Amino acid sequence: MTSNRVIIAGTGCVCAAGRTVEETFRGALSGEAEFSLPTARVQSAYTDRFPVFMVTPELVASCPEDRSLSQHFFLTAAQEAFLQAGISPQALASKRVGVIAGTSVDASFNCFSVYNNWRAGKPSPKDPARLAHYFRTPTAGAISRHYGFKGPFQTIVTACASGTDAIGLAKSWLLSGFCDAVLCGGTDEINLIPYDGFIRLLIASKERCRPFSKNRNGINIGEGAGALLLLNEKTAQEFSVRPRGYVLGYGNACDAYHPTAPDPTAKGLKKAISFALKEASLTADNLAFVNAHATASQANDAAEAMAFNELLPGVCVWGSKGVTGHTLGAAGAVEAVLSLTALNKRILPPTTGFEQLDETIGFAPSCGETAVLKRAALSNSLAFGGCNAAVVLGAEDYYG
Template sequence: MTKTPVAGFGCLCACGTSAETCFEGALTGRARFDLPGARVNSAYATSYPVFLAADEIAKACPAGESLSLHYFLTAADEAFFHAGVFPAELAAKKRVGVIVGTSVDASFHCFDLYKNNRAGTPRPGDPQELAHYFASSPALAASRHYGFKGPFQTVVTACASGTDAVGLARSWILSGLCDAVLCGGTDEINLIPYDGFTRLLIATKDRCRPFDKNRNGINIGEGAGALLLMNEETAREFSVRPKGYVLGYGNACDAYHPTAPDPDAKGLKKAISFALKDAGLAAQDLAFVNAHGTASQANDAAEAAAFNSLLKGIPVWGSKGVTGHTLGAAGAVEAVLTLTALNNKIIPPTFGFQEADENVGVAPVQTKTPLTKRAALSDSLAFGGCNAALVLGAEDYDG
């Protein structure tokens, strides 16, 4: 096992504007849960509430910049701050890559292009304008923003995008392709996912209830998580004290169905097994699992099948009761929350969970739970049969 240092991380979502305040929200249940209002022009906008990030962050978004990109750069700035590293200095001395996971930002500008073409008002073919429509645009924009010269990639594996971005960043470090990688995920509330999930009949008008007997659907959320990964040499050169470690990563696509998970969780079981093998750890080495836990009937049942098979007896925490389902950002937001929980040696409650479902067989933690083990697993499931998992280590992990 080779552990990859996390030099710094940042986060924002409905329960906070920084990694610290997000974790405070996870502990207390404080989160902004409301109707989307003018954010979406939808017939459902008066019926289905969402988890919204703070208005002051959105108001600071520069003209011409997508809100998803703004969220990511805000979280990335926090990651650099906590790492104690200036991006320009890092760019001048090291090969720095950027990987951004998203499910919306890579396509949202295409929606504008479609509307303009339908209206007969397409914009001129300006190269900068056209760059918005490229699949790599969020990572490209972030790379240019910080002046990095290394490779960049936007990952779009639906709701596993953030997890895959962090895992891929680890592989770039281990392969020697990069000395450091800025990675994570980001997504904003907008019409495409809002109407999409509502029309799939998996959204709920209530606050979501992960793994609960009476769970009845998901709440869309928004936000971003950013992690700055480095190799050991770069961390030493910049006098970085790691805030945690990426210990292992696994992914697997079972291609079971375009929008439904495999009930037997074959792909997720493989992803978890690959991540544990990469980390050189066994299930009993884990302090907890940060579950995908969307509170849909199908997701929670499939995820529980994997946990009961591979992670029996390991405490399960579901964080979407305070973050909502942040789509492509989810895996990155949850990676930051997992590291913060490890560093604070406490598992937050699973807000929304009230009554165990005997048909699922997983009852997540309901109270603040102290922990002693220094590693945890975070997993993601996504449309198209995409599954991904990360094993993360605390800042004092010495394995």
């Protein structure tokens, strides 16, 4: 093994399709997930018209009062990642363990309930512990303190690219010697602001989303978390870890085209994909598939298709939001976990929701279970503000 390998020791996932990686992947294969009108925790005038992908009520009910739902989702996924790795958080006490959490809701709207109570005429909480519940430390700090880690932590808020950016930064921390291990990923809960926001931008669908379809008409909001425990080679050897995969490359670029719309020429996405492939020392010919952002909005899918047709001709395209929904800051991490699972199981699920070929797109995404032969895949994310990110993952047997 060489010293520049970033090892994925374990992964975890929770979303509408399942509470574990295995459950979620089965949901991706079958196309089954929790898809319905929002529950009462989303107070919106649109909840009778725009369905969402929500986690189970049982998972929501198990959230402690002093923790946000987003943090609860992340810790649930992280617990699975540690179990899969065969390493307890306590065993890493002497190591420099970093935490990088990508999110949108948990960093931006975590005091929303204070304002709701104030508008309803309810008194503000006077107990400092209750204040801390409302004005929470950004996600990564809360996760790091929960485990008692001594390393650095950072919360990334690059909208819907946050989860992918978290993985990329974690790779950098490990290769620079800044950390021995990094718990990274993304998490988000359904919240009124993004729910109403996408509806008012006229890019939300009243039906189940149809990625890359000619008749696509918008996104479905989702929620959940994806977590990855990454190790440097020395730490992996010390704990006799069997790699679940590898982070081979990462790229990020901002096109600064529009606050809420992707550049129709996909300039930034092309750069991000190119950077990631170059860092991985791979070409399109080495990829088994690309897990597209595939929100099913007209603009997103068209921009992605332009990038894929130019840079990744012939590479199989998969979109997984038809079973997870758009989990915002969690999307990149959830999709990275699913991509790695597909590589290791050697099977690619169908793109749930795809119905009709769009000639302007130029390809049909995966339409049935597809055999995965090559040992690397790319997963990319697009976000408001012109953020574009891509990560290249290697299977557990990538190095033989």
